[in-house]
Amino acid sequence: MKAFLLAAAALLAIPAAAQTIAFTGGTVAIGDGSAPAPGTVVIRDGRVVAAGPNVAVPAGARQVDATGKWVAAGMVAGWTSEGIVDGEGISETYDARARTSPFNAAVDVLVAVNPDSPVIAVDRAGGVTRALVAPEPGNSIFAGQGAVIDLGADAAAVTRAKAFQFVELGENSAGLAGGSRPAAYALLHDALAQAQDYRRNPAGFDGRTRDALLKRSDAAALLPVLDGRIPLVVHVERRSDILQVLDLRRQYPQVKLVLLGATEGWMVAREIAAARVPVLAAALADLPAAFESVGATESNAGRLEAAGVTVGLATVDISAQGGQRILKQFAGNLVAIAKVPGHTGLDWGHAFAAITSGPAAALGMDGEIGSLRPGRRADVVVWDGDPLELASAPVGVWIDGVEQPLANRQTKLRDRYLTPQEGALPKAYER
Amino acid sequence: MFSKYGAGLALLALAGCAAAKADKPRTAAASGPKVPAPWTTDPYPSTYRPYPGVPTLITGVTILDGEGGRIDNGQVLFADGKVVAVGQSVAAPAGATTIDGRGRWVTPGIIDIHSHLGDYPTPSIEAHSDGNEATSPTTPEVWAEHSVWPQDPGFSRALANGGVTTLQILPGSANLMGGRSVVVKNVYARTQQGMKFPGAPYGLKMACGENPKRVYGSKGREPSTRMGNIAVDRMTWAKAAEYKRRWDGYERGDGKGDPPGRDIAMDTLAGVLDGKILVQNHCYRTDEMANVIDMSKEFGYHVSAFHHGVEAYKIADLLKANNICAAVWADWYGFKMEAYDGIPENLAILQKAGACATIHSDDENGIQRLNQEVAKAQAAGRRAGIAIPDEVAWEWLAINPARALGIADRVGSLKPGKMADVVLWNGNPFSVYTRPDMVWIDGALLYDAHDPKRRPVSDFELGQKGEGDVK
Numbered sequence: 001m002k003a004f005l006l007a008a009a010a011l012l013a014i015p016a017a018a019q020t021i022a023f024t025g026g027t028v029a030i031g032d033g034s035a036p037a038p039g040t041v042v043i044r045d046g047r048v049v050a051a052g053p054n055v056a057v058p059a060g061a062r063q064v065d066a067t068g069k070w071v072a073a074g075m076v077a078g079w080t081s082e083g084i085v086d087g088e089g090i091s092e093t094y095d096a097r098a099r100t101s102p103f104n105a106a107v108d109v110l111v112a113v114n115p116d117s118p119v120i121a122v123d124r125a126g127g128v129t130r131a132l133v134a135p136e137p138g139n140s141i142f143a144g145q146g147a148v149i150d151l152g153a154d155a156a157a158v159t160r161a162k163a164f165q166f167v168e169l170g171e172n173s174a175g176l177a178g179g180s181r182p183a184a185y186a187l188l189h190d191a192l193a194q195a196q197d198y199r200r201n202p203a204g205f206d207g208r209t210r211d212a213l214l215k216r217s218d219a220a221a222l223l224p225v226l227d228g229r230i231p232l233v234v235h236v237e238r239r240s241d242i243l244q245v246l247d248l249r250r251q252y253p254q255v256k257l258v259l260l261g262a263t264e265g266w267m268v269a270r271e272i273a274a275a276r277v278p279v280l281a282a283a284l285a286d287l288p289a290a291f292e293s294v295g296a297t298e299s300n301a302g303r304l305e306a307a308g309v310t311v312g313l314a315t316v317d318i319s320a321q322g323g324q325r326i327l328k329q330f331a332g333n334l335v336a337i338a339k340v341p342g343h344t345g346l347d348w349g350h351a352f353a354a355i356t357s358g359p360a361a362a363l364g365m366d367g368e369i370g371s372l373r374p375g376r377r378a379d380v381v382v383w384d385g386d387p388l389e390l391a392s393a394p395v396g397v398w399i400d401g402v403e404q405p406l407a408n409r410q411t412k413l414r415d416r417y418l419t420p421q422e423g424a425l426p427k428a429y430e431r
Numbered sequence: 432m433f434s435k436y437g438a439g440l441a442l443l444a445l446a447g448c449a450a451a452k453a454d455k456p457r458t459a460a461a462s463g464p465k466v467p468a469p470w471t472t473d474p475y476p477s478t479y480r481p482y483p484g485v486p487t488l489i490t491g492v493t494i495l496d497g498e499g500g501r502i503d504n505g506q507v508l509f510a511d512g513k514v515v516a517v518g519q520s521v522a523a524p525a526g527a528t529t530i531d532g533r534g535r536w537v538t539p540g541i542i543d544i545h546s547h548l549g550d551y552p553t554p555s556i557e558a559h560s561d562g563n564e565a566t567s568p569t570t571p572e573v574w575a576e577h578s579v580w581p582q583d584p585g586f587s588r589a590l591a592n593g594g595v596t597t598l599q600i601l602p603g604s605a606n607l608m609g610g611r612s613v614v615v616k617n618v619y620a621r622t623q624q625g626m627k628f629p630g631a632p633y634g635l636k637m638a639c640g641e642n643p644k645r646v647y648g649s650k651g652r653e654p655s656t657r658m659g660n661i662a663v664d665r666m667t668w669a670k671a672a673e674y675k676r677r678w679d680g681y682e683r684g685d686g687k688g689d690p691p692g693r694d695i696a697m698d699t700l701a702g703v704l705d706g707k708i709l710v711q712n713h714c715y716r717t718d719e720m721a722n723v724i725d726m727s728k729e730f731g732y733h734v735s736a737f738h739h740g741v742e743a744y745k746i747a748d749l750l751k752a753n754n755i756c757a758a759v760w761a762d763w764y765g766f767k768m769e770a771y772d773g774i775p776e777n778l779a780i781l782q783k784a785g786a787c788a789t790i791h792s793d794d795e796n797g798i799q800r801l802n803q804e805v806a807k808a809q810a811a812g813r814r815a816g817i818a819i820p821d822e823v824a825w826e827w828l829a830i831n832p833a834r835a836l837g838i839a840d841r842v843g844s845l846k847p848g849k850m851a852d853v854v855l856w857n858g859n860p861f862s863v864y865t866r867p868d869m870v871w872i873d874g875a876l877l878y879d880a881h882d883p884k885r886r887p888v889s890d891f892e893l894g895q896k897g898e899g900d901v902k
Contacts, residue, residue, distance in 0.1 A: 086765070087765045087766055087767055087768060087770070087771065088766050088767070089641070089766055089767030089768065089770075090767060090768050118765070119765060122764075122765075239896070264896070267896065284796065284799075285796075286588055286592070286799075286902040287553045287584055287585060287588060287795055287796070287902075288553050288554050288584055288891070288892065288895075289553050289554060289555055289795075290554050290555065290556070291554055291556070293554075294554075294892070294895050294896055294897060295895075295896040295897035295900075296897070296902070297897060297900050297901060297902050298592075298901070298902065299900075299901055318796050319794050319796055319797060321760070321763035321764070321765075321766045321770075322760070322761070322762035322763050322764065322775075323762075323764075323765075325762075326762075329800075329803060329807075329863060332863030332864065333800070333803075333863060335863070335864055336863060336864045336865060336866050337866065337901075339857060339864070339866070340857075340866050340880050340901065341880055341881055341901075342883065342900075342901040343901045388863055389862065389863055389864075390803055390806035390807050390810060390861065390862065390863050391806060391807075391809075391810035391813070391861070392810075393810070393814060409772075410764070410773075410774045410775065413772055413774050414774050414776045414780075414815055417744050417745050417774075417780060418776075418780065418815060418816075420744065420745055420746060420747045420748050420780065420784060421748055427745075
């Protein structure tokens with residue numbers, strides 16, 4: 001099953017660009033934490049060849065003049081429902097959660113991803129080129145398997161299927177597991193034990209009856225997690241919850257943990273760094289939104305980074321009703337607070353990395369996406385100014401080396417209503 | 432994505448309001464002990480008192496005055512809680528504290544016309560869900576101030592990160608008529624009365640669209656449709672008109688006869704019909720805004736502002752013609768069907784059409800970055816060919832919301848004599864890299880980025896991890 005899906009995904013994801021393009025004259029933001037600098041970016045056949053100050057333009061390359069502009073890695077949105085939800089209040093389009101399904105870990109968002117979602121077109125025009133697409137827990141602490149997609153205007157969205165398994169172990173886990181955190185941990189340990197039972201003796205594994213605590217397919221979905229072949233993203237916020245999760249490595253040494261949220265991560269930043277666990281951090285959460293996040297501060301990401309933790313930003317714990325394009329604003333704010341006494345922010349290069357290579361690195365995919373380092377997929381955004389600044393906007397977007405359309409419902413509504421009054425015909429005739 | 436766990440709450444919380452001037456209670460006529468019309472009384476009066484300040488002069492600073500004026504390398508003087516002078520160079524009294532504002536910007540304090548701080552405070556737990564009296568589609572009898580928890584940690588973030596000095600706290604939008612709003616100064620107090628903006632008019636929160644029909648339709652009651660929404664509104668306004676007629680007749684009768692029976696719900700609506708309470712109307716779509724405008728004419732009231740008007744740009748001319756402000760987000764869209772057509776150029780198109788536009792947050796995080804929201808909206812306009820200078824765009828944060836709240840004579844700009852609600856920014860507030868350096872309210876320094884003692888910590892956060900940390 002899995003092999004089939006991966007093969008299908010690979011077939012769909014072949015980049016169409018057999019072309020060499022050189023972006024010249026601009027300020028280059030690579031996305032690997034380095035500072036932006038004048039330079040050239042060369043891409044070929046959908047991959048980055050080189051980026052930086054001393055990069056030569058290959059003969060025959062198509063040149064894109066970026067003078068006065070910025071040439072930057074596309075944003076990688078760290079935790080989204082891109083393509084599986086068109087509007088969170090439009091339940092008919094909501095494929096992120098399955099409250100009454102008998103399945104949990106086996107749920108795979110892949111089949112729901114709709115590259116034609118208007119949300120994708122808007123975020124693409126906002127400079128987002130890849131996204132982690134995650135299920136939400138519905139009936140269990142296990143939410144299921146997420147994917148990494150591109151935001152290209154084509155039918156082939158999937159970069160990596162089954163890119164991670166997601167489990168809730170924070171305050172919400174209590175309700176999902178029957179009423180308490182201890183119950184959530186009992187469920188977690190029992191599920192992982194059952195998965196091992198299933199591995200040892202698939203034929204003898206129950207898991208088919210209605211009241212089975214773990215279905216066969218759920219057990220099967222947890223095996224690659226136990227083996228460390230698929231990262232386990234864990235949502236926790238509270239210091240004590242984070243330490244409990246880090247402690248899981250003693251019992252499950254192969255499991256590749258990723259923390260999501262981690263509002264109080266700064267309080268145990270050294271422990272997280274020592275455990276080499278990356279964090280998809282709540283970008284600007286600074287309120288005690290729940291009792292699990294009483295210690296929230298905008299300095300969280302900066303303090304984690306300073307301790308050596310790999311950080312990607314995500315729109316968890318904070319409203320992002322304007323879409324994932326807001327990530328650049330969040331990153332910019334982390335630069336801003338570096339000037340405020342007492343705060344720990346990020347320098348520009350690391351703030352930008354937190355919305356490009358950071359989320360990719362959290363899943364071990366930074367060799368493939370998230371920066372303009374050689375060999376990465378050629379996701380390039382040309383901005384009319386500093387990408388983190390509020391006034392800046394993309395003027396060109398390439399995904400897998402393919403130039404993308406930037407028009408979307410919003411630009412068309414804007415053009416139709418720039419003058420609100422009707423003209424010779426009703427507005428319905430203007431387009 | 433985890434914000435979605437709170438999505439239901441957030442959607443319900445979407446609300447809108449405007450305030451009308453709450454006049455002083457009418458006193459008994461000389462001829463007898465006549466009872467004043469109940470909507471003119473002020474039974475929960477403000478006890479807010481400005482904290483002491485010192486005469487302060489900021490020099491060499493870029494000034495946006497909040498009502499369209501800009502002075503580069505200018506000076507601002509405030510004393511005794513009031514703005515004294517703004518200009519290229521102003522005469523300061525001896526002994527005034529002088530702040531070198533070179534490289535920095537000064538603006539009037541930001542006014543958020545749409546907040547649920549206090550009535551949906553953090554932590555966002557069940558016990559704090561105090562914004563929607565979702566037990567009846569019309570609850571004009573409830574007052575948001577009676578839900579406001581003055582220890583909401585959100586007030587401190589709005590001050591320190593957002594430079595917000597005045598905010599309107601509204602009931603949510605589960606109900607067609609959600610109740611009265613309250614306008615507060617962003618100064619912590621032991622009681623909500625201690626925060627109340629002295630003399631600010633009340634608002635009536637009304638709501639169009641999906642929320643009321645969903646909440647009550649799911650209970651098997653009217654309204655379950657948009658036509659039901661308007662029908663229930665009209666039936667309620669008709670009762671209010673009758674209630675007000677009875678009271679007007681009593682008032683005209685020189686105290687003869689018994690006063691009409693008191694109806695707390697109708698008091699609020701009669702206050703609207705009397706022009707004393709301002710309608711702040713949550714409404715997304717053009718068709719619904721147009722229906723509400725006609726309804727307001729049918730019953731003789733005025734809508735002060737449409738809140739969340741994501742489609743306001745489509746009828747900017749209609750809003751201008753009816754003197755109604757649009758209070759909107761910069762770029763929120765699509766999170767529900769009635770928000771499907773939101774675009775980032777909304778504010779700019781409204782501005783171009785000459786309509787009254789204001790930014791709003793409706794969000795405990797967004798309220799911390801309203802200046803940034805305005806910067807995004809301004810930039811979207813520029814790309815669409817609508818050039819709006821910084822000093823004009825700042826009106827969306829200052830004089831325009833002040834007008835829609837009926838308090839523009841006291842706040843919303845740096846005009847001499849107004850309350851000295853002042854933000855000194857550490858750079859250009861249209862840049863993402865800028866934060867408030869100092870914030871004064873009524874001339875009192877209540878936030879200073881360089882002084883941890885000028886960083887408010889609510890009771891809730893006292894003695895907990897992160898107490899007094901930068902936030």
